[in-house]
Amino acid sequence: MPRQTRIANDPALYDRLAGEWWRPRGVFAVLHWLAAARGALVPAPERPGAVLVDLGCGAGLLAPHVEGYVHVGVDVSRESLALARKHGVMAVRADVAAVPLPDECADVVVAGEILEHVPDLAAVVAEACRLLRPGGLLVVDTLAATALCRFLAIGVAERIPRIATRGVHDPALLVDRRELVRECRRHGVALTLRGIMPHLGDAALWLARRREAVRMAPVPTTAVLFQAWGVKGARPEAGPGR
Numbered sequence: 001m002p003r004q005t006r007i008a009n010d011p012a013l014y015d016r017l018a019g020e021w022w023r024p025r026g027v028f029a030v031l032h033w034l035a036a037a038r039g040a041l042v043p044a045p046e047r048p049g050a051v052l053v054d055l056g057c058g059a060g061l062l063a064p065h066v067e068g069y070v071h072v073g074v075d076v077s078r079e080s081l082a083l084a085r086k087h088g089v090m091a092v093r094a095d096v097a098a099v100p101l102p103d104e105c106a107d108v109v110v111a112g113e114i115l116e117h118v119p120d121l122a123a124v125v126a127e128a129c130r131l132l133r134p135g136g137l138l139v140v141d142t143l144a145a146t147a148l149c150r151f152l153a154i155g156v157a158e159r160i161p162r163i164a165t166r167g168v169h170d171p172a173l174l175v176d177r178r179e180l181v182r183e184c185r186r187h188g189v190a191l192t193l194r195g196i197m198p199h200l201g202d203a204a205l206w207l208a209r210r211r212e213a214v215r216m217a218p219v220p221t222t223a224v225l226f227q228a229w230g231v232k233g234a235r236p237e238a239g240p241g242r
């Protein structure tokens with residue numbers, strides 16, 4: 001059943017703020033940190049020509065972390081895709097709920113910070129799993145549909161300049177973890193989840209301009225920001241990909 005959106009989550013925001021994408025201290029700085037953490041879950045390609053499909057790729061911030069793959073990025077934002085192309089991404093302008101790519105074309109599908117922006121989670125999960133070849137890896141990071149996440153990621157983070165842009169998230173679209181796991185399982189991908197947050201020491205140094213990037217640290221709860229991964233046609237693992 002499609003979820004209802006409210007006023008927030010304006011898709012034009014990414015075109016308007018396109019100049020910010022690749023600024024490490026711009027309004028999308030946190031996305032740089034998350035892209036590095038996401039890339040660490042993607043193993044080196046097993047063969048030349050291995051394909052990684054990046055759903056909601058934005059300006060291609062993942063590109064430096066997944067070198068060696070044919071990196072195909074799907075997004076609705078024209079300006080963001082133009083930047084992604086400059087970073088070696090093969091850009092496809094499309095809705096992530098209806099991707100014009102063939103079944104099982106991808107060795108890896110990533111959905112980084114996109115699932116909390118889509119009105120029909122089940123449709124996007126189905127699309128991600130359709131694109132993935134048997135034995136391929138799905139990697140996700142997103143925000144959980146919990147009161148704690150609404151408070152921290154929207155109530156607090158969206159009030160701190162350079163941490164999150166005001167109105168970027170619609171609380172109604174945060175991701176129900178059980179629904180995500182269930183929908184992935186239905187399409188043959190058994191997910192493992194891990195909570196993460198910015199490393200507080202790194203973040204303090206970053207704010208003081210004494211550090212360029214902030215690492216993500218694992219946390220014992222998936223109730224706010226979390227990563228998830230799974231292989232199509234495999235059981236959940238005990239730990240992260242690498």
Ligand SMILES: C[S@@+](CC[C@H](N)C(=O)[O-])C[C@H]1O[C@@H](n2cnc3c(N)ncnc32)[C@H](O)[C@@H]1O
Pocket residue numbers: 011014031032034035055056057058059060061062074075076077080094095096097111112113114117118
């Ligand atoms: C928070 S950004 C994440 C970008 C990128 N994954 C990253 O982490 O740097 C969300 C991206 O999803 C795109 N987006 C939102 N809804 C979409 C949809 N239905 N189909 C395709 N792209 C969408 C936006 O244009 C934006 O580039």
